[in-house]
Amino acid sequence: MTGLPCKPLLTSWNPLTQLVRFRTRTPDIRKPIPPHRLRAVALKLTKPVYDTSLNPLLPIKPVRPKIIKAQENPFERILANEFYQILESSKVVAIFHRNPMDQKEIYKMKLLLHKSKMKYLWYSNTVAKLAMSGTYYEPLLPLYQSHTATVVSEENSVAKLLKLEKKMPGVILMGALVEGRLMSVTDLKRYAALPPLEVLQGQLVGILGAPAQRISYNLTHHQTELSSALSRFISDQTQPPQDEEKKE
Template sequence: MAALSGGGAPWRRGWLPALQFVRRGSKAVTRHWKAMHFQRQKLMAVTEYLAPRPAIPPCCLTPKKEKVEEDNGYTRLLRRQVEEVFRDNRMIAICQYNSMPGEDVVLMRHYLRKHNIEVKFVLNEIVRPVLSQSKYKNLLPLFVARNILLVSPELKAKEMLRVLKGVPQVNLLGACIDDTILSRRGVENFAKLPSLEVSQGQTVGALALLPSQTSSLLQRGPAHLTALLDEHIRRLQAGETGSPPEPAPAHSSGGH
């Protein structure tokens, strides 16, 4: 009794048996996964619901308009600079730019600056919206990769091609010269043309040659007629005096 009342181990004090709820009549889980019968698989595959195809293919539908993000101040500044480049320069060449060392870039810029040609690094997302709303929208197919612009207020196509020949990382795609869009072949042909002063001299010479030839043709008939009349008068005078006629002086075809 002493052991039950106060003595004994501490863990025995106030000990009560644990309560356990036992469910009578429960059965063990005996269901396991079983593969579907082959006939039923075929039936399920045949009776599977297939949604009808749309009458218009999705690729032909009008795409949803994307939300136009508001341009920040820096983007508007860059676009304004692009507009100034196309407005203030007579020659604008579009080139494909491949990665090259920084020293080569500095050297290329130095040689181009000698001929008053500047290098402009631009982003397609800045240039394309500007060109799409201007008269230069036919240049849009050229802006598909990383591009640079070679701009100059003067027509320096020959000097530009000479510099680019030593820079294989920069490929000329096309150019806009005096508001005329040219391909690479067109720029090369334009570079072979003589300078403006030489062309003007050749034009003036060609225009002056035609009037001189016309004047010579108009004067040839009267000069020939005058020579024949002089010869006839000389013969008449010689017949009256009885002396042999003197030989007529030679007349030039371009007489006065």
């Protein structure tokens, strides 16, 4: 018994499988094989039927969707009137692109503008369109396309506005309306570099008055020279008798 080999009594048998393809012909796309009878009946029943009585030469009229006009919100009209009155009383109207900010950053920006006598305004684009359409401020509407904010000032403080922009990273200046003139950022920088208005007015008055002063000088120069020459001649004629009297 000890010399017999130890083999299991039951062994597992795995059959060998092999895939065999009997059809070697590739499918013919140009002349396909007719389907089965039941499949052919199903395809015949589900085939769509089109109306061929219509004349294909006639132009097909495009279907225009009905445009439903949105009703105007009375509250937005009130806000638009308020916004328009603020614009009328302001000398500088600056439009900024507003980046995502929290309320804490917005409060700091409002406080910074308030110290410079400026005001931060935020109205929706719909309110801005109602306020500016058909008015003097309509050229500003192309700037109100995305998230925008408006800064107004009753004083002509363009230089202060450009300095404050560097301290407000949450907004980007796009343009401004200064005393009725629309300016880009480059124009605002040039405008801020100019001297005050009183100095420019004085320079203009001096430039305009220079030709008149020159003409007046040229007209009176010969008369002044003649009168001074006559006065010197008279003084020379009257001087010798006085000297002779002193000598006697």
